[in-house]
Amino acid sequence: MPSSEERRFEVLRAIVADYVSTHEPVGSKALVDRHSLGVSSATVRNDMAVLEEEGYITQPHTSAGRIPTDKGYRLFVDKLSEVKPLSPAERRAIISFLDGALDLDDVLRRSVRLLAQLTRQVAVIQYPTMSNSSLRHLEVVPLTPARLMLVIITDSGRVDQRTVDLGDVMTEENVARIREMLNAALAGRRLTDAATRVTELPDQAPGELRDALVRICTLLVEHLVEHPEERLVLGGTANLTRSVADFPGSLRQVLEALEEQVVVLKLLAAARNPGAVTVRIGEENEDEQMRSTSVVSIGYGKNDMLLGGMGVVGPTRMDYPGTIAAVRAVANYVGQILAGG
Incomplete structure (x- = not known):
């Protein structure tokens, strides 16, 4: 040059x-x-x-x-040749704050609060997408002799519960047999594969368990193949009000856009690889309401498997080196926690 x-x-x-x-x-x-x-x-x-x-x-x-x-x-x-490194104190604070999380919901809530505090922007994180997860364990809990609770635990730490009425009483021994059959067939499988496998189980079951397994597997198939609206956690919206001058005449529409989940999901759509930061500035944002903002986003996950996206939204007048460093660091720790959880 x-x-x-x-x-x-x-x-x-x-x-x-x-x-x-x-x-x-x-x-x-x-x-x-x-x-x-x-x-x-x-x-x-x-x-x-x-x-x-x-x-x-x-x-x-x-x-x-x-x-x-x-x-x-x-x-x-x-042309950023280097991203401003976080201080040792900031890194210790991140580790300490996130290590205290109790479960997946708590990890994501803490991550958003932390990212909003570090960057003084609006922080957003997407729940791990079901399609990229594997089933770690399926617990079967008797609620009554004729009613069970299914607890579905994925490798990303996501936990979902479903109840199923059996139509007849069942012994604890048979409940244990069903639990063993389900985990032997499904544990460790991608959820999309598990949905296919679960449809085959009733035909392979002993006669005395078949009716119960039909009811259980019907419920599981509905859960495994459904595509519920993606869940998001948003935090730090009040930070935007400290920068009203950065959004002349447009702060209200930015806040309204952030309330629309589909808009926020589109903001995170560019984050497709864990560890790769994407920065969209002003007019580069697809949604017209967000064209006075910059979006710094990243994918988080385990190894090369993307679980979801996270990032911050703020004015174009942003500390880009510091924001990129904070987003990257928090995403890295979230991925580590979910990998070890």
């Missing part, structure tokens, strides 16, 4: 840093005073003129200062 282009990028980097920090348009004199650019104010003014002509910065009003455009933020993010 020619030295003039490198220098102009350093000017852009400085403008982004100052504007994110002060929320004030940045002038050439301030840049020279605050940053070691190694050139005169006149050179910086010329560089700013080129950056403005190329659409990376703009003049919001008649002041001498400039602010980054969406295109400018995009260039800045694309």
